Amino acid sequence: MAESTPEQNPTVVYDLEEDFFDRFNLNKGRLLGKGMAGEVFLTTSRAGSGRKLAVKIFSLDEDVRERSLRQFTTEAGVMQAVSHPHIVPCVMAARCPAYAALAMPYYPRGDLGSLHDTQSPRQVNRYMSHVVRGLEHLHRQNIAHNDLKLENVFIDAQKRAHLGDLGLAMEMKDASRTALAGLVGGTREYWSPEKLEAGSRDRIDPFKADIYAIGVMYWALVSGEDPQEHADYQDKLADTKLNLSPSQRSLLRRLLDPNPVERPNASELVKLIRIK
Structure with missing residues (x-):
């Protein structure tokens, strides 16, 4: 698969004077989810085609306009610039007078956050292999996801995982990577030790922070525990009562190593997490 870059694929955004749902003949259905960036609604075609989309709405109210536009522009730009079977694609993006809208495929099985305590070890491995392939594709293009968590991985009808919610993604142009x-974001329960300990002006590697977050996700999936801020995962992994295979325990120790230099990169991780 040919790789693309933002420079090769400028973001396409429709500027609309009318309502997004009216313009594209869509019925706005039930609320699928709500986060800092906005609300996501299930939509269907008014023409009766049966096609379902998930549409994220970014409010352009004055108090949140700057942040909303920044996240909308980032998410639409990254989604349009990269193409991968395990990254959520952008179907269309538009700015309306009151809000911006980002249309994506609808994933009927929801997100990993609602499934993480119900999956077999083999299915966990399958999901994580999909996630790390998508992450490797981003990292190869010098893009850090910057908000990896269970709730940002979406599952389709064939039980394939897709990495989404790219509004905080960072394209790294600094050779130091x-x-x-202070710019390395995400959800606190998934923050790496170096992020938790750093001052806002300290510099850290966002790619290795992504890898730590992958470790937290993997831990949650195999242990059934919710992610915890400041958790001592190395101590947890020393518990011999945990039902983990030697290979799982070894991999988790590497992913969750407090020293970012010791964590594998995304390309190494693709080889380490395989469907068995």
């Missing part, structure tokens, strides 16, 4: 810690 480091960023100010």
Whole structure:
């Protein structure tokens, strides 16, 4: 598969004077989810085609307009610039007077956050192999996801995992591949030790922070426990009562190593997490 870059694929965004749902003849259905960036609704075609989309709405109210536009532009840009079977694609993006809209495929099985305590070990491995392939594709293009968590992985009808919610993604142009810690975002329960300990002006590696978050996700899936801020995962992994295979325990120790230098990169991780 040919790789694409943002420079090769400029973001396409419709500027609309009318309502997005009216313009594209869509019925706005039930609320699928809500986060800091906005609300996601299930939509169907008014023409009766049966096609379902998930549409994320970014409010352009004055108090959140700057942040919303920044996240909308980032998410639409990255989704349109990269193409991979395990990254959520952008169907269309538009700015309306009151909000911006990002249309994506609808994933009927929801997200990993609602499934993480109900999956077999083989299915966990399958999901994680999909996630790390998508992440490797981003990292190869110098893009850090920057908000990896169970709720940002979506499952289709064939039980394939797709990495989404790219509104905080960072394209790294600095040769050092480091960023100010204050700009490395995500959800606190998935923060790496170096992020938790850093001052806002310290620099850290966002790619290795992504890898730590993958470790937290994998831990949650195999243990059934919810992610915890400041968790001592190395101590947890020393518990011999945990029902983990030697290979799982070894992999988790590497992913969750407090020293970012010791964590594998995404390309190594693709080889380490395989469907068995």
